[in-house]
Amino acid sequence: MRTIVVILFWTGLPSPLLAHGSESHDATASWTFDPWVVTPLLIAGVLYVLGSSALARRTVVGRKVRGWHSAAYVTGWLSLTLALVSPLHWLGEHLFTFHMIEHEIVMAIAAPLLVISRPVGTFLWSMPRHGRVAVGRFLRRRALTATWQWMSSGGNATLLHGVAIWAWHAPLLFDAAVVSVAMHRLQHLSFFLTAILFWWSVLRNSESGVAAWHLFLTMLHTSILGALMALAPRVLYTAQTVTALDWGLTPLEDQQLAGLIMWVPAGTIYAGAALALTAIWVRHSSDTQERRDAI
Numbered sequence: 001m002r003t004i005v006v007i008l009f010w011t012g013l014p015s016p017l018l019a020h021g022s023e024s025h026d027a028t029a030s031w032t033f034d035p036w037v038v039t040p041l042l043i044a045g046v047l048y049v050l051g052s053s054a055l056a057r058r059t060v061v062g063r064k065v066r067g068w069h070s071a072a073y074v075t076g077w078l079s080l081t082l083a084l085v086s087p088l089h090w091l092g093e094h095l096f097t098f099h100m101i102e103h104e105i106v107m108a109i110a111a112p113l114l115v116i117s118r119p120v121g122t123f124l125w126s127m128p129r130h131g132r133v134a135v136g137r138f139l140r141r142r143a144l145t146a147t148w149q150w151m152s153s154g155g156n157a158t159l160l161h162g163v164a165i166w167a168w169h170a171p172l173l174f175d176a177a178v179v180s181v182a183m184h185r186l187q188h189l190s191f192f193l194t195a196i197l198f199w200w201s202v203l204r205n206s207e208s209g210v211a212a213w214h215l216f217l218t219m220l221h222t223s224i225l226g227a228l229m230a231l232a233p234r235v236l237y238t239a240q241t242v243t244a245l246d247w248g249l250t251p252l253e254d255q256q257l258a259g260l261i262m263w264v265p266a267g268t269i270y271a272g273a274a275l276a277l278t279a280i281w282v283r284h285s286s287d288t289q290e291r292r293d294a295i
Contacts, residue, residue: 036185037084039230043079048073048119050126069117076113079105084188095247100258103191106264107165112273115203125136135171157201158214161194162221169225175239192261207283212274218219219270222262 052070056063083105092099119189120139125263138144150156168174168187177187198218200210232255235241241251249257 023097031087031089032085032089034084036184037188041081041085043230044119044123045077047123047126049075051122051124054125055122059162069119069122072113073117073119073122076110077118079110079113080192083110094243095249096237096244096258097249097261099240100261104261104269107161107186107191107195108266108269111192112187112203113200115199117195118204124250134224145167152197152201152205154201154206154214157197157205158217161198162218164190164194165222166225169229171236171238173239175247178237178239202277208277212277212281215270217276219267222270223267225260226261226263226267230263231259232256257258 052066055066073228076123083102088098088102088105092102124135127135153162168177168190173183173187177183198214202214206214232252235255237255238251241254244251244254249253
């Protein structure tokens with residue numbers, strides 16, 4: 001067990017490996033520059049900076065709120081970059097443990113922060129006036145808004161996010177994502193987009209009590225999945241854990257630690273958000289009752 005704890009802080013020198021398809025990787029932890037990942041991150045960062053600058057020049061109304069939104073966006077963007085570009089991604093290619101940490105940062109940290117920041121309006125202000133108007137009209141199309149409302153409703157968003165998590169953690173699909181670059185990109189995209197949808201539904205599109213319920217359900221099923229991985233008597237993810245021995249872990253220990261990360265730390269995030277929304281719901285219910293009593 002001491003080895004399992006120490007590995008979280010150790011970036012030793014395992015032998016050169018091939019991971020995620022035919023990509024060759026150095027023997028030491030390094031940054032990953034996949035153009036399919038780096039380019040969208042750079043575009044999102046540049047658009048937000050340009051939009052924020054344009055808004056700051058045009059109005060001072062709501063500057064404090066925009067400051068909080070900007071802080072949330074920057075933190076979320078940096079978290080996403082940490083997960084997908086930094087040496088953490090390299091470590092995730094060699095150990096299931098770090099791969100799980102990477103996924104939880106994308107789904108449980110970066111996604112809610114980006115939703116809280118409400119960046120769409122800021123993105124629009126990065127464009128010239130004609131482009132801003134054209135994109136705004138496109139986003140208000142009836143078919144598009146109806147589709148978004150259906151997908152971002154509490155039950156549908158929770159179901160879609162849950163299906164993505166369980167489907168990609170099926171051993172066959174997860175190992176396929178480990179050995180195929182295209183599948184790996186699709187896996188991360190599925191996790192991120194459904195997480196954005198889920199967090200938008202609970203933070204922006206649902207009443208506090210309902211949102212807390214959906215967070216509780218997500219905490220419950222992800223904890224069950226983590227427990228299944230942590231308590232499994234044999235290795236389920238053979239391709240992902242094949243290099244664990246180079247890091248002083250057996251494949252089963254690597255899988256168990258990954259399951260514990262999904263089970264406890266990630267579950268704590270969902271539980272904390274659910275408790276916060278429950279407190280808001282109770283407070284609002286109390287305020288409503290007080291107004292009724294006064295009347």
